[in-house]
Amino acid sequence: MIGQQEIMYDIDTIYIAVGLMVLMLIAMIIGYLVGDKRKRNASEEFRSQTTAVQGSLLGLLALLLGFTFSLALARHDARSASIVEEANAIGTAWLRIDYLPEAMQEEVRVDLRRYLRLRAEAGEVTADQKQRRARLVANAEGAFEELWEAAAQATQNPGGPAAVAFAASLNDMIDALSSRNATIERHVPEVVLMMMFLTFILSGAMLGYSSGIAGSKPATPVYLMLLLIVLLVFMIVDLDRPRRGLIEVDQSPMSALLAAIKAEK
DSSP states (O other): OHHHHOSSTTSOHHHHHHHHHHHHHHHHHHHHHHHHHHGGGOOHHHHHHHHHHHHHHHHHHHHHHHHHHHHHHHHHHHHHHHHHHHHHHHHHHHHGGGGSOHHHHHHHHHHHHHHHHHHHHHHHSOTTOHHHHHHHHHHHHHHHHHHHHHHHHHHHSTTHHHHHHHHHHHHHHHHHHHHHHHHHHOOOOHHHHHHHHHHHHHHHHHHHHHHHHHTSOOOHHHHHHHHHHHHHHHHHHHHTOTTSSSSOOOOHHHHHHHHHHHHTO
């Protein structure tokens, strides 16, 4: 669904970073050529104005970088928190199996263990393995239906009010699952990224133009700044893409819970 709605989401992060670097260099070269042609007719006031505009554009660039990085990092942290929330909900449901009639407990433990294993596997699947992830999610939903049927049956038996706690924990599991899916689907709005990229390209053109007006080619620090910008963009886009890229959401809460539950066999 995301790939159909957002143009850049299905493009590899490294291609986006390299493409931005190339466009900024091209813009800087064009800006330098234009500035070099106009340097003879440029007055001192015009040079000062150009320097002021360049400083303002670089300030806007820093603002956009900081805002977008903060947005991407907040979404990354929310995804990590949602995994802990789901693991806690499943762990609570596992403990409350003791509230069920003894004849039901073993079967419910098998279903809950299978549900957890499927959810843990789904979290490890990369974004390009859409069919495998869909299959795991469907199987997990089947396991949950069996758990819910057991909870419904338990609440109808004598002493059922104690089993209501188990049903409530299953409800918390569903809420945690919905919350986790929602955080996965949330990304930095693509229009913000495009606005940021446009500002970077214009900044490259302005740097080249200022150098052309001054009659000197862009110095090494300028190229280092462009490289740093591209690295920051790579980090922002990578942070904003769960289940792919170099920066991944920590799945250890689910795997640790699965290992603990398996140890109770």
